[in-house]
Amino acid sequence: GTQQGPPPRRKGNPRLLFMGLRRCGKSSVQKVVFQKLPPADTLYLEATNKIEKASMQSFMNFESAEIPTQLPVLSPEYEHATVFTNIGAVIWIIDSQDEYLTSISELLRVAVFLAENYPRANLEVFIHKTDGLSEEYKYDTFREVRQRVQDELSDFGYGDRAVSYYQTSIFDHSIFEAMSKVIMKLLPQLPAMETLLTKLCSTCRIQKAYLFDTVSKIYIATDTSPTFLKDYEVCSDYVDVIVDIKQLYGWLDAPKDAPKDGSQPQNEDPELESEGTQPKIEGVQPKSEASPSKSGSSQPKSAPDTNMLGESMVTFDKGGDNYMYAREISNSLSLICLMGQGSGPDKRKLIEYNVDILHDALLQVFKV
């Protein structure tokens, strides 16, 4: 593209490896998260026989690969550096609806292998397919898996290795929340972003603030208050509302003669256009063939005029105390806030002012 100024991104793109037993859900997770495959369509996925890569261009370049179960990547004969060099995290997926003891012993092999060969890679365990399970069963399985893995790792002498556990399903937001947490850990800018968001929350009485990668709906930072799946869900759905409405009316921003029949309205992010692997932005509903596929707003990238950046608000009560607030930080980053008591209409100016400051600070963070 014809881009001026440094792009607010890049610096160690997180590389992820998906591993686990057969049919545990590796392909499904990779395809749902990075390629926006509708979860129900995963029923038709075939077994993976070779290393399958996926990537997504957005705020940053997410890269991942699925290791087929039968590939002996841990065996001494295998040239493991081809797979593991520069890896940020290994995500081990356990099918919680299936017998999982075999999976745990395989997981331990991986954990030991990583500790010995790639000690800087994070190990993340997804206790997966939790949809349709009772809360109790979910909780028990989660505890049991964690306990066993920790005990045996200690026995191997690696009790101090940090392993994180998540309950996930592709049929709800939990997979996106887990992926967010996995990716966040790999961003060197995280502490700075967290500090900025926490400060914003306390100054403006914001209950919870997330910084979203707008396209993937993975959040790359949040304030330090406790996170709840419920809050992430509602914010993530709100991003959909905004993106969808912008898509329907954003073409108004295009030059007068742009959206003539045949010609596509302009793309928002020149970076997106140049790469082949970008996902469909609309994941929720199949859209009619007649519609152009992208939003048409074309914001001047070099000079971020804050007035031109998108902003949205949805209010749930007459008093105006109960609302959500959204603000675009760049073409691919959005700030979404759940507002708390005492952030009502009289505080709007203060909030806008502070969000402007945050906006500039974040751009600084990514310039480094």
Add this chain to the structure above:
Amino acid sequence: MERGKRQKQRKVLLMGRSGAGKSSMRSIVFSHHNAKDVRRLGATVDVEHSNIRFMGNLMLNLWDCGGQDSFVESYLTNQRSHVFTHVAVLIFVFDVSSRDAASDMLSFASTIRALHEFSPNSKIFVLIHKMDLVPADQKTAVFQEKSDGIRATCEEEEFLPEQVGFWATSIWDQSLYRAWTQVIYFLVPNAGTIENMLRKLADLLDASELILYERTTCLVVTHISRGRGKKNPFTDRFERLTSILKTHKHSMARHTGTMVSEVSFTELLVKSGKFMFFITRLTENTNLAVVMPNDEGAFNAARVNVSLAKGEFAYLDIIEKKGKEAQRT
């Protein structure tokens, strides 16, 4: 009194063979389920009635008629006049994946024969349903072929071509809302008056589009497009908006742990680049979506102006309230 009541209540029959998808459709459009939930629905026994109030005096009186053969038999015989009199619209649902298209057509023919007997001026909306099961490259051809066959049957039963409309639908996308929006538009008694009022409002706000929709179903009642708004390449934007707003309702209901029917927002605002989009309450049952230039001053004026216009629009609802009170006394 009685006559007045009947004019406002519009009877809509929802018919089609068992398993065609009628109740799924109804529960998505009117009862706040989403496509995943409806797989658990059982077969409808006899007729399930529901009333839905729209703007401008419209009370939709929906008859969801169970499609098992024994029920259909009874609609056509002992219940014949009860079911088929005073019908404004018949929505007939065909399952595009049905293995028994010949019987479907026979059932349809005897249904519209009864309809012609008791409500000859009614309108028929034929829905060719479950289109998601047809491969994308065959959709147009399949739809064309099915509707041609059905059209011929309608003519045999003496319905005029303009009395019959055809829609391809699926519960898995917004095509369902597209068809239902057309039904509503056909039924709203004073659409012309409402549109005139909206057009004036649009001029006043310098809006490129105004969309009036019913608050609980999020179905679009009508819309006005002006200037560049007329050139919007997204011709399916109204049913997409329904879908966006419905999804948002579900999301909010999950978040707050309340019923979908109880969630609503007071205002939604999206500003981006040159446009501004906002939604606000217009009447008891309707919301208004406004698309206008992104300008803080114009927006504040627009809010005030919409607020002032509420009185005028409320008038359309008030007639009904008065009528209702009169009926009670």
